[in-house]
Amino acid sequence: MSQDPANRAELLSALEGTLALLHEAGRTAGSDLPDLPLPSLLAQCADRVAALDVAAATPVRTLHHMACSGGTLISKALAAMPNTVMLSEIDPLSTLHLRAPKPPFLPTDLIAGLRYSPRGIGEQTILHIFTAGLTALRDDLHTQGLALVLRDHAHSQFCTDQDRQARPTLHKLVSDALPVLSVVTVRHPLDSFLSLRNNKWAHFQPATLQEYCLRYLDFLDAHVDLPLYRYEDFVADPARVTAEICDALDLPFNPGFEPLLPLMALSGDSGRAGAQIETRDRRAVSADLRADANQSPAYARLCARLGYDA
Incomplete structure (x- = not known):
């Protein structure tokens, strides 16, 4: 029908x-x-x-954050909620995972397979495949009483050599096709930049704090109308912040979710090992990076926007 x-x-x-x-x-x-x-x-x-x-009226939920900003731990908390299905690090327009010249083994990925086709593939074909699959998944999960949450891989758009302004965000792609409920989570940019650099994931040039913060600001501008939650507030009071996020996403909330976190296996688990929700000491800040932070207008503007001490 x-x-x-x-x-x-x-x-x-x-x-x-x-x-x-x-x-x-x-x-x-x-x-x-x-x-x-x-x-x-x-x-x-x-x-x-x-x-x-x-x-048809059932929403898809989306979760958006920059890499190394505590998003995996928050995603695990949401994945532990009743009747919730979390898909981690989703971006149909990402090319970061592709390897040349030999294609990797991706037997279930139609989009990646087409990316390697010598005939080429248009972006609209990719988006048709994505929205058709997403709609089918949303409908099937709905019949089982399950809610779908997509964790964005915003890093592919905002921290690589892709033109971040020339392509739509995951939120835009989903909202153009289906009802959507979305939130953004953030972390102090100095902490996320230190972790990004430690993981060698600065896929942009120049790989400076100033450039990173410019990209972070563009990410925030692209999601300006969405509710925003800070990782530090989540760590300080996990139950309260998780309940608020669940309310924003219309998800059921289980206050006893923390013991379930080690069972939630998600990609992108780049932080220091462990599923314990606790404050971690900041990584060592070199004298050069400290000087960069003091001289970066974008860093000062970003910290002020997010309510962090620069």
Whole structure:
């Protein structure tokens, strides 16, 4: 059956008209067609249309953050919520995982397979594949009473050699196709930059704190209307902040989620080992980086915007 509400309404109207004609024919023939199963069939069709309408209104949830900003731990907390399915580090337009010249083994990834095709592939084809698969997944999970959460891989867009302004964000891609509920999480930019550099994930040039903060500001501008939560507040009071995020995403909240965190296996677990929610000491800050921080206008502006001490 078509997913278009107008088409469903048209089908229901046609069925009602057909049933009325059949009853009229029955009266003309001297019978009210008492055993005709069409009223039951029509009721089933109406129930099916109503169910499709409910599924179509079900939102996809999205979670957005920069790399090395505590996003994995927050994602694990959300993944531990009842009836929640978390897909980690999703970005259909990312090319960061591709390797040349030999393609990696990706037997279930249609988009990556097409990326390696010598014929080339247009962005619209990639987006059609992504939205079709996402819609099917959302609908199937809805029938099982499950909520879908996509954890964005914003690093692919904002911290690589991709033109971050020339392509849509994951939030834009999802919201153009389906209802969506979304939040942003952040961490002190000096801590996330130190971790990014420690992991050798500064996939941009120049790999300076100033450049990183410019990209971080662009990330915030691209998600300016979304609720924002700080990693440091989450660490200080995990239950309160997780409950607030669940409320923003319309997810059920389980206050006893912390013992479940070690069971939540997600990609992107780049931080220091362990699923314990606790404050960690800042990595060592070199004299050069300290000087860069003191001289970076973007760093000062970013800290002020997020309410951090620069």
